[in-house]
Amino acid sequence: MNLLGLLRVAMRALAVNKLRSALTMLGIIIGVAAVIVMIAVGAGAQARVEEQIRSLGSNLLLILSGATTSGGVRMGFGSNLTLSEEDAAAISREIPETTAAPALRGAAQVIWGNQNWSTVIFGITPEYVEVRQWELASGRMFDPTDTAGATKVCLVGQTVARQLFGGVDPVGQVIRVRRVPFTVIGVLEGKGQSMMGTDQDDLILMPITTARSRVLGASARAKQRSVGTIWVKVQEGYDMKAAEEQVRALLRQRHRLQPGADDDFSLRNLEEVAATQEASSRVLALLLAAVASVSLVVGGIGIMNIMLVSVTERTREIGLRMAVGARTRDILGQFLVEAVTLSLIGGIVGILIGVGAAVGIAELAGWRIVLAPESVMLAVAFAFAIGVFFGFYPARKAARLNPVEALRFE
Amino acid sequence: MTAPLIHTRDLAKVYRIGDNLIKALDGVGLDIASGEMTAVMGPSGSGKSTFMNLIGCLDLPSSGVYRLEGRDVAALPRDELAATRNRSIGFVFQNFNLLARTAAVENVELPLVYAGVPSRERRGRAMEMLEKVGLGERSEHHPAQLSGGQQQRVAIARALVTRPLLILADEPTGALDSRTSLEIMALLQELNRGGMTVVLVTHEPDVARFARRILRFRDGRVVQDEANHRPEDAACLLAAERKAA
Numbered sequence: 001m002n003l004l005g006l007l008r009v010a011m012r013a014l015a016v017n018k019l020r021s022a023l024t025m026l027g028i029i030i031g032v033a034a035v036i037v038m039i040a041v042g043a044g045a046q047a048r049v050e051e052q053i054r055s056l057g058s059n060l061l062l063i064l065s066g067a068t069t070s071g072g073v074r075m076g077f078g079s080n081l082t083l084s085e086e087d088a089a090a091i092s093r094e095i096p097e098t099t100a101a102p103a104l105r106g107a108a109q110v111i112w113g114n115q116n117w118s119t120v121i122f123g124i125t126p127e128y129v130e131v132r133q134w135e136l137a138s139g140r141m142f143d144p145t146d147t148a149g150a151t152k153v154c155l156v157g158q159t160v161a162r163q164l165f166g167g168v169d170p171v172g173q174v175i176r177v178r179r180v181p182f183t184v185i186g187v188l189e190g191k192g193q194s195m196m197g198t199d200q201d202d203l204i205l206m207p208i209t210t211a212r213s214r215v216l217g218a219s220a221r222a223k224q225r226s227v228g229t230i231w232v233k234v235q236e237g238y239d240m241k242a243a244e245e246q247v248r249a250l251l252r253q254r255h256r257l258q259p260g261a262d263d264d265f266s267l268r269n270l271e272e273v274a275a276t277q278e279a280s281s282r283v284l285a286l287l288l289a290a291v292a293s294v295s296l297v298v299g300g301i302g303i304m305n306i307m308l309v310s311v312t313e314r315t316r317e318i319g320l321r322m323a324v325g326a327r328t329r330d331i332l333g334q335f336l337v338e339a340v341t342l343s344l345i346g347g348i349v350g351i352l353i354g355v356g357a358a359v360g361i362a363e364l365a366g367w368r369i370v371l372a373p374e375s376v377m378l379a380v381a382f383a384f385a386i387g388v389f390f391g392f393y394p395a396r397k398a399a400r401l402n403p404v405e406a407l408r409f410e
Numbered sequence: 411m412t413a414p415l416i417h418t419r420d421l422a423k424v425y426r427i428g429d430n431l432i433k434a435l436d437g438v439g440l441d442i443a444s445g446e447m448t449a450v451m452g453p454s455g456s457g458k459s460t461f462m463n464l465i466g467c468l469d470l471p472s473s474g475v476y477r478l479e480g481r482d483v484a485a486l487p488r489d490e491l492a493a494t495r496n497r498s499i500g501f502v503f504q505n506f507n508l509l510a511r512t513a514a515v516e517n518v519e520l521p522l523v524y525a526g527v528p529s530r531e532r533r534g535r536a537m538e539m540l541e542k543v544g545l546g547e548r549s550e551h552h553p554a555q556l557s558g559g560q561q562q563r564v565a566i567a568r569a570l571v572t573r574p575l576l577i578l579a580d581e582p583t584g585a586l587d588s589r590t591s592l593e594i595m596a597l598l599q600e601l602n603r604g605g606m607t608v609v610l611v612t613h614e615p616d617v618a619r620f621a622r623r624i625l626r627f628r629d630g631r632v633v634q635d636e637a638n639h640r641p642e643d644a645a646c647l648l649a650a651e652r653k654a655a
Contacts, residue, residue: 005523016511320507323468324568325496325524327489403468407507 003337010338013310024306025346027299028386032350032379033357034292036371039378040358042285043370049281053274055191055200060131060271061098061232061244063087063251066264081226082264085125085208087254088230092127095246097238101127102227104208106216110164112175117163120203121177123211131233134205139171139186142207150209154182157201158190180214182206240271293382299346300386307339307394318398319406332399339391340384347383351376413480414441415575415607416465421474422630423460434460436630437474442609444575447602447641449610449618452627459580461627462611466499466578467491479575496525500569504581506561508553508568515540515549518567525572539567543597559590566597576607583617592651595620596644620644 014021065082083102091100104123109116122128126142139155146153154177161170170184191200206215208227234243248267255264311318318331326334355371362369423435435457442448452458463469464476467483470491476484483494495501500521508517518536527535540549543563545556553561562582569577579598583591599620602608610621618624619642626634 005529012511316507317509320503320509321520321524322492323466323495323501323507324521325492325572327492327524329489330524404463407468407503 006333006337007341009334010341013314013338014341020306021342024302024342025349027302028296028343028346028383029299029350029353031292031296031299031386032347032383033354034295035289035379035382036351036354036375037358037361038288038292039285039375040354040369040371041361041367042281042288043372043375044362044368046278046281046285047370048368049274049277052192052194053278055133055194058271059234059236059238059240061234061240061247062268062270063230063232063247064266064268065226065228066262066266081228082255083227083230083251085225085227087251088125088127088227090254091230091232091247091250094250095243097235098243098247099127099131099233101125101131101231101233102208103128103229103231104211104216105228106211108177108204108215110160110175110177110204112164112173115164115166117160119157119160121211121215122203122205123208123216124205125208128205128231131231134191135189137187137189138169139184141186147207147209150207150213152180152182152206152210152214153185154204154206155186155188156184156205157188157203159199159202160204161187177204177206178215240269244269296382296386300343300390303339303342303387304390304394306342307335307391308397310338311335311394311398314398315401315406315409318401319403319409322401322403323407328399331401332395335395335398336388336391339395340387343383343387343391344380347380350383351379354379413477415444415446415479416440416442416609417475417477417480418465419475421461421464421476422472423457423464423469424472433630435464435471438630438632440625440632440635442607444607445602445605446623447599447608447610447621448623448625449612449621450625450627451612451615451618453613456627457630458611458627460630462578462580462609465609466501467494492524496521496572498575500566500572500574500577502562502565502569502577502579502582504584506553506558506565506585508561508564510554511552513550513552514545514556514564514567517553517564518571520568521572535571536567539571540564542570543567557590558586559593562586562590562594563597566594566601570601570606576609577601578609578611580611581613582610583612583614588616589651591617592644592648596648599641599644 063083085102088100088102091098102125106121106123107118108121109118125147126144129141136155137158142153142155145151154175156164156170156175164170164175165173170187173184174181175184176182188201188205194200232243232247234240244267248263251265252263257264321331355376358369358371361367418441419439421435421438422433425432425434438457438461450458450461460469464471465478467478467486471484474484475482478494478498483491486494509520515533515536518539519532522532522535537546537549540546543566545560545563545567548556548560553564556564566577577598582598583594586594595617598608598610610617612618619638622638622641624634624636624638625632
């Protein structure tokens with residue numbers, strides 16, 4: 001019998017017990033829908049992590065001014081400014097595969113009109129924007145004369161723009177940072193939350209020279225040209241580990257550290273942090289999918305159960321079909337197609353419900369979801385495989401019936 | 411002389427139930443020629459059903475020879491047996507064994523489906539057979555919408571549709587009233603007169619009297635093999651009954 005004929009026979013048989021068929025499909029429907037939703041949510045979480053990694057900038061090393069021991073008391077990183085702008089310049093010069101950007105950090109209250117906001121100030125060189133991959137939403141970047149002349153201009157992050165200016169365009173406005181008036185020349189693109197959950201858009205960027213002389217100068221950090229952090233961008237394709245070691249060796253040499261002495265700075269490879277995060281989110285996504293596929297297996301067992309009942313109920317029909325010439329493969333095919341029809345219809349309904357549920361979750365809970373066509377294909381393939389796998393045993397049982405006994409079956 | 415349609419020698423079937431061996435059929439040797447109408451009689455447990463299953467290629471003998479149209483079918487593999495049943499044998503059962511919720515014409519088509527006949531030709535041949543048994547106008551009826559006699563006619567049409575060598579009828583009138591039984595027997599006699607070999611399994615002498623040869627089974631053996639020189643004509647009886655009524 002050809003496939004179309006088998007399909008018609010299967011549909012007719014399934015239509016006889018509509019409720020039973022529907023309930024059997026329900027197992028597969030729930031399983032497939034769960035797999036779709038879980039994959040969508042898992043992929044969404046992964047996409048979020050990947051986005052955060054991108055927002056950080058890729059191939060980055062972060063150097064923090066070191067923890068030093070002062071009279072036996074160990075201080076935290078950044079407590080002593082052991083790094084300098086010269087260090088950054090030396091890294092860029094000595095290791096051509098890297099671009100180093102020094103940054104001076106401080107907190108300040110900023111005022112515009114009758115609004116005020118407490119935010120973080122970064123004194124930077126033009127490299128910083130490139131290394132951290134900041135884009136402008138509006139306005140212009142610093143130009144070299146800004147740094148050289150320590151002009152009082154700044155770029156504001158999205159959060160600052162929103163908190164301070166509300167709906168007004170910040171470009172061209174004058175804000176006061178620690179009572180010093182600054183002209184806003186641009187607004188940065190939003191980067192969203194960092195992996196640690198801090199708001200990356202809550203900041204003001206200004207030339208490092210300006211920050212040192214006008215804003216942060218009053219503090220202990222006034223020490224000539226010293227900086228708290230240096231960001232190092234390593235060229236695409238260059239080994240991060242090698243770059244890390246080269247930077248470390250260079251800084252130890254510049255800081256005249258004896259062999260065996262502790263580093264007076266701290267070097268972090270952000271790639272590793274990101275990779276760990278990404279791996280854990282992938283494991284989470286896999287775990288979700290695995291849990292969901294358990295329900296698919298349970299659905300498959302439901303199909304097997306019903307197919308066994310169906311074979312028993314239709315023993316006489318099987319006997320008759322054999323008497324008029326059905327071969328083993330005809331009977332096997334008939335019941336396999338019936339099982340696969342159950343699972344495939346269940347699978348398709350499951351996909352519709354799963355996609356609907358995933359979109360619903362995205363709308364209601366505001367979660368990020370990613371509906372990949374592959375996951376839908378996978379679900380269909382899985383439903384098909386479930387039908388074949390769990391339909392095979394009942395079908396073989398039917399095909400192996402003895403025609404004499406089957407015909408006599410009451 | 412051509413080979414008989416059915417040829418058996420020392421045909422035996424032994425079942426094992428626990429430690430007991432039960433000889434359902436114990437050395438049956440007989441020939442049935444093409445065109446015969448034979449009734450197989452005997453009480454239940456006499457081996458007549460086993461005999462019918464063996465010559466119908468539904469089961470394999472434990473020992474002995476069975477040739478169908480000169481071909482040894484005693485040791486054929488399962489699928490070859492199925493193909494033989496499909497091509498050469500038409501079955502008629504006591505309880506009709508029609509597929510429920512399936513139109514009469516589709517029931518008749520079923521053996522052709524397994525023979526691999528294309529659907530258009532299938533439909534044509536099935537309709538032809540339904541007309542032959544007088545049910546051309548009820549081809550789309552489901553079994554539940556047909557009377558017992560009509561259902562058995564559909565079953566006979568199904569048995570005939572592959573143009574088999576013989577019709578095996580197992581108690582074909584067992585579930586029918588006497589009037590309808592006569593109609594079915596008249597149909598079988600008509601087919602036989604057209605050249606079809608008919609083997610009839612029954613325990614009713616009333617049914618056997620229409621056959622030209624009567625085999626009696628007891629304890630797995632043929633105990634009597636007699637010719638019925640003057641078989642009753644079911645069509646005449648039917649006509650007489652109509653006249654009386």
